Amino acid sequence: MAAVGSGRRLRIGVLISGRGSNLQSLIDATKQADYPAEIGLVIANTAGAYGLERARAAGVATQVIDHTAYASRGAFETALSEALNASGCELVCLAGFMRLLTEPFVEAWWDRLINIHPSLLPAFRGLQVHERVIAYGARFTGCTVHFVRPAMDDGPIVVQAVVPVFDDDDPDRLAARVLIEEHRIYPLAVRLIAEARVRVEGARVRIAGAPRDDVSLINPRA
Numbered sequence: 292m293a294a295v296g297s298g299r300r301l302r303i304g305v306l307i308s309g310r311g312s313n314l315q316s317l318i319d320a321t322k323q324a325d326y327p328a329e330i331g332l333v334i335a336n337t338a339g340a341y342g343l344e345r346a347r348a349a350g351v352a353t354q355v356i357d358h359t360a361y362a363s364r365g366a367f368e369t370a371l372s373e374a375l376n377a378s379g380c381e382l383v384c385l386a387g388f389m390r391l392l393t394e395p396f397v398e399a400w401w402d403r404l405i406n407i408h409p410s411l412l413p414a415f416r417g418l419q420v421h422e423r424v425i426a427y428g429a430r431f432t433g434c435t436v437h438f439v440r441p442a443m444d445d446g447p448i449v450v451q452a453v454v455p456v457f458d459d460d461d462p463d464r465l466a467a468r469v470l471i472e473e474h475r476i477y478p479l480a481v482r483l484i485a486e487a488r489v490r491v492e493g494a495r496v497r498i499a500g501a502p503r504d505d506v507s508l509i510n511p512r513a
């Protein structure tokens with residue numbers, strides 16, 4: 292993806308199914324004058340998605356593309372691509388989008404399609420993530436922004452944030468702490484991509500010019 296220098300902003304599409312708090316973090320980021328991306332379109336696959344209200348409140352274009360109105364996944368995904376292309380979207384951000392996307396769609400948007408997942412991938416793919424993290428006794432969890440590949444929650448990792456798991460955590464408390472980090476790393480990942488600092492090399496991502504924090508985390512510390 293070409294750098295978006297000289298004032299041009301990368302145009303992103305955001306796909307949602309529900310609450311849309313990650314969408315909100317992207318909306319908030321794009322309000323900053325120096326943020327190198329703008330939201331061209333928010334698509335929900337259900338008219339009741341609360342994120343649609345967030346988009347409307349921010350004056351962002353919205354479209355409902357109801358998957359139940361299409362005879363096949365392929366037809367639904369063609370409608371998604373047409374809407375994204377028609378609004379000039381160059382990067383697609385999945386933000387709590389609860390439909391699996393098939394290979395043709397993923398291939399059409401190869402290296403231009405990213406997702407946020409509330410774990411440190413490749414650990415804890417899928418749903419009920421925080422329940423499983425706690426049941427497993429993991430001491431750390433976190434969240435991941437990654438390029439999408441055909442397998443679920445798979446693909447080159449752009450940014451991760453680490454969150455400690457405490458003995459008295461329940462899934463809701465842990466989810467809330469992870470969500471705070473999600474709202475930091477999704478706008479960060481989009482910014483890095485918009486600045487053309489992200490290069491996909493096979494299964495990996497290389498980031499140009501990233502400062503290093505050489506610290507180790509230990510939990511518990513005593």
Ligand code: GRF
Binds near residue numbers: 311312314387
């Ligand atoms: C987030 O936890 C995200 O990581 C996952 O789905 C949830 C969406 O939340 N993919 P929201 O709709 O952005 O509030």
